[in-house]
Amino acid sequence: VLVVFCAFFFVTVSSRIVGLVGVTSNPTSGMTIATLLLTATVFLLLGWTGDMGKAGALTVGCVVAIAASIAGDTSQDLKTGFLLGATPRQQQLGELLGVLTSAVFVCMTVMFLAKASGFGTEELPAPQATLMKLVIEGVLDRNLPWTFVGIGAVIAVICELVKIPSLPFAVGVYLPVSTMVPVALGGMLRWWAEKSAKSKDVAASRREGGILFGSGMVGGEGLLGVGIAGAAGYARLQGGSPWSIGYAWAGALAPALAALALLALAAMFWRLVTRRG
CATH class of the missing domain: 1.10.287 (Helix Hairpins)
Structure with a gap:
Protein backbone atom coordinates (compact mmCIF):
# COMPACT_ATOMS: atom_id res chain seq x y z
CA VAL A 1 0.00 0.00 0.00
CA LEU A 2 2.80 2.42 0.90
CA VAL A 3 4.64 1.61 -2.32
CA VAL A 4 1.55 2.32 -4.45
CA PHE A 5 0.67 5.47 -2.51
CA CYS A 6 4.15 7.04 -2.59
CA ALA A 7 4.96 5.88 -6.10
CA PHE A 8 1.68 7.28 -7.46
CA PHE A 9 2.53 10.80 -6.30
CA PHE A 10 6.28 10.82 -6.83
CA VAL A 11 6.16 9.27 -10.29
CA THR A 12 3.83 12.07 -11.34
CA VAL A 13 6.08 14.70 -9.76
CA SER A 14 9.19 13.21 -11.36
CA SER A 15 7.67 13.03 -14.83
CA ARG A 16 6.38 16.59 -14.70
CA ILE A 17 9.61 18.10 -13.35
CA VAL A 18 11.72 16.33 -15.95
CA GLY A 19 9.33 17.34 -18.70
CA LEU A 20 9.46 21.00 -17.66
CA VAL A 21 13.08 21.42 -16.56
CA GLY A 22 15.14 18.33 -17.38
CA VAL A 23 16.36 15.10 -15.85
CA THR A 24 19.17 16.83 -13.94
CA SER A 25 16.55 18.64 -11.83
CA ASN A 26 14.77 15.44 -10.77
CA PRO A 27 14.72 15.47 -6.92
CA THR A 28 14.94 11.70 -6.51
CA SER A 29 16.86 11.89 -3.24
CA GLY A 30 14.29 14.19 -1.66
CA MET A 31 11.39 11.99 -2.73
CA THR A 32 13.17 8.90 -1.43
CA ILE A 33 13.88 10.47 1.96
CA ALA A 34 10.24 11.59 2.24
CA THR A 35 9.14 8.02 1.44
CA LEU A 36 11.51 6.58 4.04
CA LEU A 37 10.27 9.01 6.70
CA LEU A 38 6.64 8.15 6.01
CA THR A 39 7.26 4.40 5.81
CA ALA A 40 9.43 4.27 8.92
CA THR A 41 6.85 6.29 10.87
CA VAL A 42 4.05 3.92 9.84
CA PHE A 43 6.19 0.90 10.76
CA LEU A 44 6.96 2.52 14.13
CA LEU A 45 3.25 2.95 14.85
CA LEU A 46 2.68 -0.69 13.89
CA GLY A 47 5.50 -1.87 16.12
CA TRP A 48 7.68 -3.16 13.28
CA THR A 49 10.93 -1.79 14.66
CA GLY A 50 13.20 -4.82 14.25
CA ASP A 51 15.56 -5.72 11.47
CA MET A 52 12.68 -6.90 9.29
CA GLY A 53 10.99 -3.53 9.68
CA LYS A 54 14.17 -1.71 8.68
CA ALA A 55 14.60 -3.98 5.66
CA GLY A 56 10.95 -3.44 4.72
CA ALA A 57 11.26 0.35 4.93
CA LEU A 58 14.40 0.23 2.82
CA THR A 59 12.62 -1.95 0.25
CA VAL A 60 9.71 0.49 -0.01
CA GLY A 61 12.15 3.38 -0.44
CA CYS A 62 14.10 1.52 -3.11
CA VAL A 63 11.00 0.68 -5.14
CA VAL A 64 9.71 4.25 -5.01
CA ALA A 65 13.14 5.69 -5.85
CA ILE A 66 13.51 3.39 -8.86
CA ALA A 67 9.95 4.14 -10.00
CA ALA A 68 10.53 7.89 -9.78
CA SER A 69 13.88 7.64 -11.57
CA ILE A 70 12.48 5.52 -14.39
CA ALA A 71 9.48 7.83 -14.72
CA GLY A 72 11.75 10.83 -15.12
CA ASP A 73 14.02 9.07 -17.58
CA THR A 74 11.06 7.85 -19.63
CA SER A 75 9.57 11.34 -19.70
CA GLN A 76 12.88 12.76 -20.92
CA ASP A 77 13.25 10.07 -23.58
CA LEU A 78 9.70 10.45 -24.87
CA LYS A 79 10.05 14.22 -24.99
CA THR A 80 13.27 13.89 -26.98
CA GLY A 81 11.65 11.33 -29.25
CA PHE A 82 8.70 13.64 -29.86
CA LEU A 83 11.03 16.45 -30.89
CA LEU A 84 12.89 14.11 -33.23
CA GLY A 85 9.76 12.48 -34.65
CA ALA A 86 10.31 9.03 -33.15
CA THR A 87 7.58 6.40 -32.74
CA PRO A 88 6.41 6.22 -29.09
CA ARG A 89 5.66 2.50 -29.34
CA GLN A 90 9.18 1.66 -30.45
CA GLN A 91 10.58 3.91 -27.74
CA GLN A 92 8.55 2.16 -25.07
CA LEU A 93 9.84 -1.22 -26.23
CA GLY A 94 13.35 0.17 -26.01
CA GLU A 95 12.65 1.46 -22.50
CA LEU A 96 11.53 -1.99 -21.37
CA LEU A 97 14.63 -3.60 -22.83
CA GLY A 98 16.83 -0.94 -21.26
CA VAL A 99 15.31 -1.49 -17.81
CA LEU A 100 15.96 -5.24 -17.96
CA THR A 101 19.55 -4.97 -19.13
CA SER A 102 20.48 -2.07 -16.83
CA ALA A 103 19.01 -3.88 -13.81
CA VAL A 104 21.36 -6.81 -14.40
CA PHE A 105 24.49 -4.71 -14.82
CA VAL A 106 23.65 -2.32 -11.98
CA CYS A 107 23.12 -5.24 -9.58
CA MET A 108 26.39 -6.84 -10.66
CA THR A 109 28.26 -3.56 -10.18
CA VAL A 110 26.75 -2.87 -6.75
CA MET A 111 27.45 -6.41 -5.54
CA PHE A 112 31.05 -6.22 -6.71
CA LEU A 113 31.64 -2.86 -5.04
CA ALA A 114 30.00 -4.04 -1.81
CA LYS A 115 32.20 -7.14 -1.74
CA ALA A 116 35.38 -5.30 -2.64
CA SER A 117 35.22 -2.12 -0.55
CA GLY A 118 31.87 -1.95 1.21
CA PHE A 119 29.66 1.12 1.33
CA GLY A 120 30.26 3.90 3.81
CA THR A 121 34.01 3.33 3.79
CA GLU A 122 36.79 5.75 2.89
CA GLU A 123 37.03 4.25 -0.59
CA LEU A 124 33.26 4.39 -1.19
CA PRO A 125 31.62 6.88 1.23
CA ALA A 126 28.11 6.83 -0.37
CA PRO A 127 26.82 9.90 1.55
CA GLN A 128 23.25 9.69 0.28
CA ALA A 129 22.95 6.01 1.19
CA THR A 130 24.38 6.77 4.64
CA LEU A 131 21.82 9.54 5.13
CA MET A 132 18.94 7.21 4.22
CA LYS A 133 20.28 4.58 6.61
CA LEU A 134 20.35 7.15 9.41
CA VAL A 135 16.75 8.16 8.63
CA ILE A 136 15.45 4.59 8.87
CA GLU A 137 17.41 3.70 12.00
CA GLY A 138 16.68 7.05 13.62
CA VAL A 139 12.90 6.72 13.27
CA LEU A 140 12.58 3.01 14.10
CA ASP A 141 15.08 3.14 16.98
CA ARG A 142 13.52 6.40 18.24
CA ASN A 143 16.82 8.24 18.35
CA LEU A 144 16.39 10.56 15.38
CA PRO A 176 31.03 16.24 1.14
CA VAL A 177 33.08 19.31 0.27
CA SER A 178 35.06 17.31 -2.30
CA THR A 179 31.83 16.86 -4.26
CA MET A 180 30.32 20.31 -3.81
CA VAL A 181 33.39 22.44 -4.61
CA PRO A 182 33.38 21.42 -8.31
CA VAL A 183 29.60 21.95 -8.38
CA ALA A 184 30.01 25.47 -6.98
CA LEU A 185 32.79 26.28 -9.44
CA GLY A 186 30.66 25.01 -12.31
CA GLY A 187 27.78 27.20 -11.17
CA MET A 188 30.08 30.23 -11.04
CA LEU A 189 31.35 29.51 -14.55
CA ARG A 190 27.80 29.24 -15.86
CA TRP A 191 26.82 32.52 -14.18
CA TRP A 192 29.88 34.25 -15.63
CA ALA A 193 29.27 32.85 -19.11
CA GLU A 194 25.64 33.99 -19.15
CA LYS A 195 26.37 37.33 -17.50
CA SER A 196 29.03 38.24 -20.05
CA ALA A 197 26.77 37.42 -23.02
CA LYS A 198 25.78 40.34 -25.22
CA SER A 199 22.15 39.27 -25.60
CA LYS A 200 19.58 36.82 -24.27
CA ASP A 201 19.93 34.63 -27.36
CA VAL A 202 23.69 34.39 -26.87
CA ALA A 203 23.18 33.60 -23.18
CA ALA A 204 20.73 30.82 -24.06
CA SER A 205 23.14 29.41 -26.63
CA ARG A 206 25.98 29.46 -24.12
CA ARG A 207 23.78 27.81 -21.52
CA GLU A 208 22.90 24.96 -23.89
CA GLY A 209 26.54 24.41 -24.82
CA GLY A 210 27.59 24.45 -21.18
CA ILE A 211 24.90 21.95 -20.24
CA LEU A 212 26.03 19.58 -22.99
CA PHE A 213 29.65 19.90 -21.90
CA GLY A 214 28.74 19.41 -18.24
CA SER A 215 26.53 16.41 -19.03
CA GLY A 216 29.40 14.77 -20.85
CA MET A 217 31.70 15.41 -17.90
CA VAL A 218 29.19 13.94 -15.46
CA GLY A 219 28.74 10.82 -17.59
CA GLY A 220 32.46 10.42 -18.12
CA GLU A 221 33.17 10.90 -14.42
CA GLY A 222 30.61 8.25 -13.55
CA LEU A 223 32.09 5.70 -15.94
CA LEU A 224 35.63 6.51 -14.84
CA GLY A 225 34.60 6.32 -11.19
CA VAL A 226 33.13 2.85 -11.67
CA GLY A 227 36.28 1.77 -13.49
CA ILE A 228 38.57 3.08 -10.75
CA ALA A 229 36.41 1.54 -8.03
CA GLY A 230 36.45 -1.77 -9.88
CA ALA A 231 40.24 -1.69 -10.21
CA ALA A 232 40.62 -0.74 -6.54
CA GLY A 233 38.24 -3.51 -5.50
CA TYR A 234 40.09 -6.04 -7.60
CA ALA A 235 43.37 -4.94 -6.02
CA ARG A 236 41.86 -5.37 -2.56
CA LEU A 237 40.52 -8.84 -3.38
CA GLN A 238 43.99 -9.81 -4.59
CA GLY A 239 45.50 -8.69 -1.29
CA GLY A 240 47.02 -5.46 -2.61
CA SER A 241 46.45 -1.84 -1.67
CA PRO A 242 43.46 -0.14 -3.35
CA TRP A 243 45.35 3.16 -3.22
CA SER A 244 48.09 1.87 -5.52
CA ILE A 245 46.09 3.19 -8.49
CA GLY A 246 45.39 6.56 -6.87
CA TYR A 247 47.44 9.70 -6.58
CA ALA A 248 50.10 8.44 -4.14
CA TRP A 249 52.64 8.39 -6.96
CA ALA A 250 52.37 12.18 -7.24
CA GLY A 251 53.34 12.76 -3.62
CA ALA A 252 53.32 16.42 -2.60
CA LEU A 253 52.53 17.45 -6.18
CA ALA A 254 49.06 15.85 -6.09
CA PRO A 255 47.15 19.02 -5.03
CA ALA A 256 48.95 21.11 -7.66
CA LEU A 257 48.25 18.57 -10.40
CA ALA A 258 44.58 18.41 -9.39
CA ALA A 259 44.34 22.20 -9.51
CA LEU A 260 45.94 22.27 -12.96
CA ALA A 261 43.47 19.64 -14.21
CA LEU A 262 40.57 21.68 -12.83
CA LEU A 263 41.85 24.85 -14.50
CA ALA A 264 42.27 22.97 -17.79
CA LEU A 265 38.66 21.77 -17.65
CA ALA A 266 37.48 25.30 -16.84
CA ALA A 267 39.44 26.65 -19.81
CA MET A 268 37.93 23.99 -22.10
CA PHE A 269 34.46 24.88 -20.87
CA TRP A 270 35.00 28.61 -21.39
CA ARG A 271 36.42 28.14 -24.87
CA LEU A 272 33.48 25.95 -25.85
CA VAL A 273 30.72 28.24 -24.63
CA THR A 274 32.30 31.49 -25.85
CA ARG A 275 32.41 30.12 -29.38
CA ARG A 276 28.65 30.49 -29.39
CA GLY A 277 28.82 34.28 -29.17
Whole structure:
Protein backbone atom coordinates (compact mmCIF):
# COMPACT_ATOMS: atom_id res chain seq x y z
CA VAL A 1 0.00 0.00 0.00
CA LEU A 2 2.80 2.42 0.90
CA VAL A 3 4.64 1.61 -2.32
CA VAL A 4 1.55 2.32 -4.45
CA PHE A 5 0.67 5.47 -2.51
CA CYS A 6 4.15 7.04 -2.59
CA ALA A 7 4.96 5.88 -6.10
CA PHE A 8 1.68 7.28 -7.46
CA PHE A 9 2.53 10.80 -6.30
CA PHE A 10 6.28 10.82 -6.83
CA VAL A 11 6.16 9.27 -10.29
CA THR A 12 3.83 12.07 -11.34
CA VAL A 13 6.08 14.70 -9.76
CA SER A 14 9.19 13.21 -11.36
CA SER A 15 7.67 13.03 -14.83
CA ARG A 16 6.38 16.59 -14.70
CA ILE A 17 9.61 18.10 -13.35
CA VAL A 18 11.72 16.33 -15.95
CA GLY A 19 9.33 17.34 -18.70
CA LEU A 20 9.46 21.00 -17.66
CA VAL A 21 13.08 21.42 -16.56
CA GLY A 22 15.14 18.33 -17.38
CA VAL A 23 16.36 15.10 -15.85
CA THR A 24 19.17 16.83 -13.94
CA SER A 25 16.55 18.64 -11.83
CA ASN A 26 14.77 15.44 -10.77
CA PRO A 27 14.72 15.47 -6.92
CA THR A 28 14.94 11.70 -6.51
CA SER A 29 16.86 11.89 -3.24
CA GLY A 30 14.29 14.19 -1.66
CA MET A 31 11.39 11.99 -2.73
CA THR A 32 13.17 8.90 -1.43
CA ILE A 33 13.88 10.47 1.96
CA ALA A 34 10.24 11.59 2.24
CA THR A 35 9.14 8.02 1.44
CA LEU A 36 11.51 6.58 4.04
CA LEU A 37 10.27 9.01 6.70
CA LEU A 38 6.64 8.15 6.01
CA THR A 39 7.26 4.40 5.81
CA ALA A 40 9.43 4.27 8.92
CA THR A 41 6.85 6.29 10.87
CA VAL A 42 4.05 3.92 9.84
CA PHE A 43 6.19 0.90 10.76
CA LEU A 44 6.96 2.52 14.13
CA LEU A 45 3.25 2.95 14.85
CA LEU A 46 2.68 -0.69 13.89
CA GLY A 47 5.50 -1.87 16.12
CA TRP A 48 7.68 -3.16 13.28
CA THR A 49 10.93 -1.79 14.66
CA GLY A 50 13.20 -4.82 14.25
CA ASP A 51 15.56 -5.72 11.47
CA MET A 52 12.68 -6.90 9.29
CA GLY A 53 10.99 -3.53 9.68
CA LYS A 54 14.17 -1.71 8.68
CA ALA A 55 14.60 -3.98 5.66
CA GLY A 56 10.95 -3.44 4.72
CA ALA A 57 11.26 0.35 4.93
CA LEU A 58 14.40 0.23 2.82
CA THR A 59 12.62 -1.95 0.25
CA VAL A 60 9.71 0.49 -0.01
CA GLY A 61 12.15 3.38 -0.44
CA CYS A 62 14.10 1.52 -3.11
CA VAL A 63 11.00 0.68 -5.14
CA VAL A 64 9.71 4.25 -5.01
CA ALA A 65 13.14 5.69 -5.85
CA ILE A 66 13.51 3.39 -8.86
CA ALA A 67 9.95 4.14 -10.00
CA ALA A 68 10.53 7.89 -9.78
CA SER A 69 13.88 7.64 -11.57
CA ILE A 70 12.48 5.52 -14.39
CA ALA A 71 9.48 7.83 -14.72
CA GLY A 72 11.75 10.83 -15.12
CA ASP A 73 14.02 9.07 -17.58
CA THR A 74 11.06 7.85 -19.63
CA SER A 75 9.57 11.34 -19.70
CA GLN A 76 12.88 12.76 -20.92
CA ASP A 77 13.25 10.07 -23.58
CA LEU A 78 9.70 10.45 -24.87
CA LYS A 79 10.05 14.22 -24.99
CA THR A 80 13.27 13.89 -26.98
CA GLY A 81 11.65 11.33 -29.25
CA PHE A 82 8.70 13.64 -29.86
CA LEU A 83 11.03 16.45 -30.89
CA LEU A 84 12.89 14.11 -33.23
CA GLY A 85 9.76 12.48 -34.65
CA ALA A 86 10.31 9.03 -33.15
CA THR A 87 7.58 6.40 -32.74
CA PRO A 88 6.41 6.22 -29.09
CA ARG A 89 5.66 2.50 -29.34
CA GLN A 90 9.18 1.66 -30.45
CA GLN A 91 10.58 3.91 -27.74
CA GLN A 92 8.55 2.16 -25.07
CA LEU A 93 9.84 -1.22 -26.23
CA GLY A 94 13.35 0.17 -26.01
CA GLU A 95 12.65 1.46 -22.50
CA LEU A 96 11.53 -1.99 -21.37
CA LEU A 97 14.63 -3.60 -22.83
CA GLY A 98 16.83 -0.94 -21.26
CA VAL A 99 15.31 -1.49 -17.81
CA LEU A 100 15.96 -5.24 -17.96
CA THR A 101 19.55 -4.97 -19.13
CA SER A 102 20.48 -2.07 -16.83
CA ALA A 103 19.01 -3.88 -13.81
CA VAL A 104 21.36 -6.81 -14.40
CA PHE A 105 24.49 -4.71 -14.82
CA VAL A 106 23.65 -2.32 -11.98
CA CYS A 107 23.12 -5.24 -9.58
CA MET A 108 26.39 -6.84 -10.66
CA THR A 109 28.26 -3.56 -10.18
CA VAL A 110 26.75 -2.87 -6.75
CA MET A 111 27.45 -6.41 -5.54
CA PHE A 112 31.05 -6.22 -6.71
CA LEU A 113 31.64 -2.86 -5.04
CA ALA A 114 30.00 -4.04 -1.81
CA LYS A 115 32.20 -7.14 -1.74
CA ALA A 116 35.38 -5.30 -2.64
CA SER A 117 35.22 -2.12 -0.55
CA GLY A 118 31.87 -1.95 1.21
CA PHE A 119 29.66 1.12 1.33
CA GLY A 120 30.26 3.90 3.81
CA THR A 121 34.01 3.33 3.79
CA GLU A 122 36.79 5.75 2.89
CA GLU A 123 37.03 4.25 -0.59
CA LEU A 124 33.26 4.39 -1.19
CA PRO A 125 31.62 6.88 1.23
CA ALA A 126 28.11 6.83 -0.37
CA PRO A 127 26.82 9.90 1.55
CA GLN A 128 23.25 9.69 0.28
CA ALA A 129 22.95 6.01 1.19
CA THR A 130 24.38 6.77 4.64
CA LEU A 131 21.82 9.54 5.13
CA MET A 132 18.94 7.21 4.22
CA LYS A 133 20.28 4.58 6.61
CA LEU A 134 20.35 7.15 9.41
CA VAL A 135 16.75 8.16 8.63
CA ILE A 136 15.45 4.59 8.87
CA GLU A 137 17.41 3.70 12.00
CA GLY A 138 16.68 7.05 13.62
CA VAL A 139 12.90 6.72 13.27
CA LEU A 140 12.58 3.01 14.10
CA ASP A 141 15.08 3.14 16.98
CA ARG A 142 13.52 6.40 18.24
CA ASN A 143 16.82 8.24 18.35
CA LEU A 144 16.39 10.56 15.38
CA PRO A 145 17.46 14.09 16.40
CA TRP A 146 14.14 15.76 15.66
CA THR A 147 15.54 19.10 16.84
CA PHE A 148 17.93 19.13 13.89
CA VAL A 149 15.15 17.97 11.58
CA GLY A 150 13.01 20.88 12.76
CA ILE A 151 15.87 23.33 12.28
CA GLY A 152 16.37 21.99 8.77
CA ALA A 153 12.66 22.41 8.02
CA VAL A 154 12.77 26.03 9.23
CA ILE A 155 15.85 26.73 7.09
CA ALA A 156 14.09 25.17 4.08
CA VAL A 157 11.08 27.45 4.60
CA ILE A 158 13.35 30.49 4.87
CA CYS A 159 15.16 29.48 1.68
CA GLU A 160 11.88 29.23 -0.19
CA LEU A 161 10.72 32.60 1.15
CA VAL A 162 13.88 34.31 -0.13
CA LYS A 163 13.56 32.54 -3.51
CA ILE A 164 16.45 30.08 -2.92
CA PRO A 165 15.65 26.48 -4.00
CA SER A 166 15.70 24.48 -0.76
CA LEU A 167 16.53 21.09 -2.30
CA PRO A 168 19.84 22.11 -3.97
CA PHE A 169 20.69 24.04 -0.79
CA ALA A 170 20.13 20.90 1.32
CA VAL A 171 22.12 18.74 -1.08
CA GLY A 172 25.01 21.17 -0.78
CA VAL A 173 24.87 20.85 3.02
CA TYR A 174 25.04 17.07 3.40
CA LEU A 175 27.26 16.15 0.45
CA PRO A 176 31.03 16.24 1.14
CA VAL A 177 33.08 19.31 0.27
CA SER A 178 35.06 17.31 -2.30
CA THR A 179 31.83 16.86 -4.26
CA MET A 180 30.32 20.31 -3.81
CA VAL A 181 33.39 22.44 -4.61
CA PRO A 182 33.38 21.42 -8.31
CA VAL A 183 29.60 21.95 -8.38
CA ALA A 184 30.01 25.47 -6.98
CA LEU A 185 32.79 26.28 -9.44
CA GLY A 186 30.66 25.01 -12.31
CA GLY A 187 27.78 27.20 -11.17
CA MET A 188 30.08 30.23 -11.04
CA LEU A 189 31.35 29.51 -14.55
CA ARG A 190 27.80 29.24 -15.86
CA TRP A 191 26.82 32.52 -14.18
CA TRP A 192 29.88 34.25 -15.63
CA ALA A 193 29.27 32.85 -19.11
CA GLU A 194 25.64 33.99 -19.15
CA LYS A 195 26.37 37.33 -17.50
CA SER A 196 29.03 38.24 -20.05
CA ALA A 197 26.77 37.42 -23.02
CA LYS A 198 25.78 40.34 -25.22
CA SER A 199 22.15 39.27 -25.60
CA LYS A 200 19.58 36.82 -24.27
CA ASP A 201 19.93 34.63 -27.36
CA VAL A 202 23.69 34.39 -26.87
CA ALA A 203 23.18 33.60 -23.18
CA ALA A 204 20.73 30.82 -24.06
CA SER A 205 23.14 29.41 -26.63
CA ARG A 206 25.98 29.46 -24.12
CA ARG A 207 23.78 27.81 -21.52
CA GLU A 208 22.90 24.96 -23.89
CA GLY A 209 26.54 24.41 -24.82
CA GLY A 210 27.59 24.45 -21.18
CA ILE A 211 24.90 21.95 -20.24
CA LEU A 212 26.03 19.58 -22.99
CA PHE A 213 29.65 19.90 -21.90
CA GLY A 214 28.74 19.41 -18.24
CA SER A 215 26.53 16.41 -19.03
CA GLY A 216 29.40 14.77 -20.85
CA MET A 217 31.70 15.41 -17.90
CA VAL A 218 29.19 13.94 -15.46
CA GLY A 219 28.74 10.82 -17.59
CA GLY A 220 32.46 10.42 -18.12
CA GLU A 221 33.17 10.90 -14.42
CA GLY A 222 30.61 8.25 -13.55
CA LEU A 223 32.09 5.70 -15.94
CA LEU A 224 35.63 6.51 -14.84
CA GLY A 225 34.60 6.32 -11.19
CA VAL A 226 33.13 2.85 -11.67
CA GLY A 227 36.28 1.77 -13.49
CA ILE A 228 38.57 3.08 -10.75
CA ALA A 229 36.41 1.54 -8.03
CA GLY A 230 36.45 -1.77 -9.88
CA ALA A 231 40.24 -1.69 -10.21
CA ALA A 232 40.62 -0.74 -6.54
CA GLY A 233 38.24 -3.51 -5.50
CA TYR A 234 40.09 -6.04 -7.60
CA ALA A 235 43.37 -4.94 -6.02
CA ARG A 236 41.86 -5.37 -2.56
CA LEU A 237 40.52 -8.84 -3.38
CA GLN A 238 43.99 -9.81 -4.59
CA GLY A 239 45.50 -8.69 -1.29
CA GLY A 240 47.02 -5.46 -2.61
CA SER A 241 46.45 -1.84 -1.67
CA PRO A 242 43.46 -0.14 -3.35
CA TRP A 243 45.35 3.16 -3.22
CA SER A 244 48.09 1.87 -5.52
CA ILE A 245 46.09 3.19 -8.49
CA GLY A 246 45.39 6.56 -6.87
CA TYR A 247 47.44 9.70 -6.58
CA ALA A 248 50.10 8.44 -4.14
CA TRP A 249 52.64 8.39 -6.96
CA ALA A 250 52.37 12.18 -7.24
CA GLY A 251 53.34 12.76 -3.62
CA ALA A 252 53.32 16.42 -2.60
CA LEU A 253 52.53 17.45 -6.18
CA ALA A 254 49.06 15.85 -6.09
CA PRO A 255 47.15 19.02 -5.03
CA ALA A 256 48.95 21.11 -7.66
CA LEU A 257 48.25 18.57 -10.40
CA ALA A 258 44.58 18.41 -9.39
CA ALA A 259 44.34 22.20 -9.51
CA LEU A 260 45.94 22.27 -12.96
CA ALA A 261 43.47 19.64 -14.21
CA LEU A 262 40.57 21.68 -12.83
CA LEU A 263 41.85 24.85 -14.50
CA ALA A 264 42.27 22.97 -17.79
CA LEU A 265 38.66 21.77 -17.65
CA ALA A 266 37.48 25.30 -16.84
CA ALA A 267 39.44 26.65 -19.81
CA MET A 268 37.93 23.99 -22.10
CA PHE A 269 34.46 24.88 -20.87
CA TRP A 270 35.00 28.61 -21.39
CA ARG A 271 36.42 28.14 -24.87
CA LEU A 272 33.48 25.95 -25.85
CA VAL A 273 30.72 28.24 -24.63
CA THR A 274 32.30 31.49 -25.85
CA ARG A 275 32.41 30.12 -29.38
CA ARG A 276 28.65 30.49 -29.39
CA GLY A 277 28.82 34.28 -29.17
